[in-house]
């Protein structure tokens with residue numbers, strides 16, 4: 001069994017490669033040329049006998065065609081398209097590049113598969129809950145006896161995208177459906193809600209918080225706590241910093257600067273979610289599936305659990321809300337309903353919200369232990 005994976009150097013690509021190698025797949029990862037090493041997340045598998053990297057870029061059709069010709073196995077090949085400019089805030093700053101990579105990149109792959117007459121390939125598209133944007137459905141929770149109205153998104157919820165990233169993902173999603181229905185490709189899209197973990201990029205809010213906690217933990221470990229010397233340094237106090245004293249020197253540490261703390265996200269663990277991707281491609285018929293936990297929490301909730309885990313009850317003294325991190329348009333509420341994935345794929349998330357937060361904090365506090 002062979003798998004070709006774009007986005008192999010990313011969070012999901014690395015987890016998916018681990019999963020596929022454990023199942024005996026031969027994995028070909030597509031990487032674009034970068035001036036610095038970006039293989040940190042896949043270092044542990046670089047020498048694996050069944051793993052290899054190919055240089056390519058989803059915006060460069062000829063590179064995709066070359067890789068497909070070289071690696072597509074007519075017996076069974078799966079193609080996982082995870083490559084994307086995946087940062088929502090950045091997509092407002094680089095809308096054109098986001099469109100070319102995240103939107104048109106998908107068309108480049110699908111059209112190459114059809115033009116090369118490689119319809120045996122099973123294709124996975126990394127669609128996103130961001131596509132729902134400002135949209136949700138409301139009904140009574142079928143799992144609750146006392147009928148409580150709740151907001152949710154599932155495969156039937158309409159899309160109302162709120163960013164250049166989400167619009168590019170919608171185009172790629174519709175393109176996947178078109179190639180499935182129009183050309184008979186085994187092409188499936190996983191509409192994945194936010195998923196995180198220790199391999200998450202540090203510009204996403206969860207990892208930004210847990211990495212900061214790791215650094216702060218290191219800063220705090222030595223010296224006298226700020227409160228006990230407050231009177232001595234009050235003249236120099238800057239509200240954007242935390243202070244402590246070491247060998248009669250005052251040391252400062254920048255507070256955690258975040259944007260909108262009120263948004264709700266349905267956060268799960270990335271390792272669980274790549275199993276859903278694989279399951280979709282094992283189905284006889286291709287289809288689209290929502291993958292999520294069904295629980296939703298605000299960024300404030302994430303901060304509560306993360307700071308409590310390092311025994312800080314009130315995180316408000318450590319966090320500065322900085323409008324620099326606000327977005328021109330926001331997705332206020334995401335909460336998925338995973339009934340279809342549970343019933344048809346047999347997929348369920350294995351990690352709870354609290355497990356996830358603690359896993360990330362533990363990882364980042366250990367990373368910064370001296």
Ligand code: NAP
Nearest residue numbers: 007009010011012057058082083084086126128192194195
């Ligand atoms: P990520 O960590 O940001 O990884 C993105 C990957 O795409 C990286 O390997 C990156 O390579 C690669 N890439 C960027 N531009 C490319 C190009 N022009 N050609 C080929 N590859 C390119 O993202 P992730 O969290 O693993 O997410 C994986 C996919 O799922 C993405 O498509 C994302 O949009 C989607 N998604 C993610 C979530 C989530 O919560 N994580 C939820 C829904 C959907 P470099 O290392 O060279 O930058």
Ligand code: G4F
Nearest residue numbers: 086088128129130193194203204205206258259260263325
């Ligand atoms: O962690 P985020 O940047 O993730 P976002 O925008 O939800 O997108 C992620 O999940 C999508 C699935 O729904 C993926 F498709 C996408 O590729 C990506 O993986 O932001 C989450 C929330 C937002 O409401 C944001 O405004 O956190 C808020 N936030 C508050 N302060 C912040 C910050 N986000 C970031 N990145 N940095 C902040 O300082």
